[in-house]
Amino acid sequence: MFKTNEYFDGKVKSIAYTTAEGPATIGVMACGEYEFGTSTVEFMTVTSGHMQVLQPGESKWVTYKEFETFKVEKNVKFRVKVEGDTTYRCLYR
Amino acid sequence: MFKTNEYFDGKVKSIAYTTAEGPATIGVMACGEYEFGTSTVEFMTVTSGHMQVLQPGESKWVTYKEFETFKVEKNVKFRVKVEGDTTYRCLYR
Numbered sequence: 421m422f423k424t425n426e427y428f429d430g431k432v433k434s435i436a437y438t439t440a441e442g443p444a445t446i447g448v449m450a451c452g453e454y455e456f457g458t459s460t461v462e463f464m465t466v467t468s469g470h471m472q473v474l475q476p477g478e479s480k481w482v483t484y485k486e487f488e489t490f491k492v493e494k495n496v497k498f499r500v501k502v503e504g505d506t507t508y509r510c511l512y513r
Numbered sequence: 514m515f516k517t518n519e520y521f522d523g524k525v526k527s528i529a530y531t532t533a534e535g536p537a538t539i540g541v542m543a544c545g546e547y548e549f550g551t552s553t554v555e556f557m558t559v560t561s562g563h564m565q566v567l568q569p570g571e572s573k574w575v576t577y578k579e580f581e582t583f584k585v586e587k588n589v590k591f592r593v594k595v596e597g598d599t600t601y602r603c604l605y606r
Contacts, residue, residue, distance in 0.1 A: 422541055
């Protein structure tokens with residue numbers, strides 16, 4: 421019923437679901453640094469732990485804490501660093 | 514690496530992870546009503562949608578919205594109703 425996806429040898433795992441406003445995922449990342457690509461605008465909300473984020477074209481990492489949200493533009497790559505298991509919700513718009 | 518669990522024929526699905534303070538899960542529930550049992554104190558936070566909750570011994574359902582948290586005592590059963598895909602984070606303490 422709910423589809424799971426794994427990335428980076430299972431170090432990132434997510435479950436897809438649906439909201440009234442469009443598709444969404446919840447997921448968890450193990451300690452590490454990851455690059456993700458977007459195909460829609462994404463609104464990422466940290467739901468456990470904290471996340472360092474490098475937006476495309478930027479040189480400064482920004483840290484987001486629990487229940488803070490950042491937006492990533494469509495068709496770009498962005499980088500994320502986490503120091504321990506960190507969870508997120510992602511809305512695709 | 515991250516273990517998933519399914520309950521109620523897959524209508525509830527979760528991913529287990531670890532925090533500095535103990536074990537945790539993130540999960541999603543499809544539209545429906547569910548009864549869960551606890552074996553520790555649980556702190557449930559709604560992360561998408563909203564959730565009606567019936568605590569043990571209570572007769573009144575209480576609604577929790579996005580980023581609101583409720584506590585459930587150890588070794589009890591509680592009921593949850595959701596009207597559409599609804600996500601949560603659960604901390605076991």
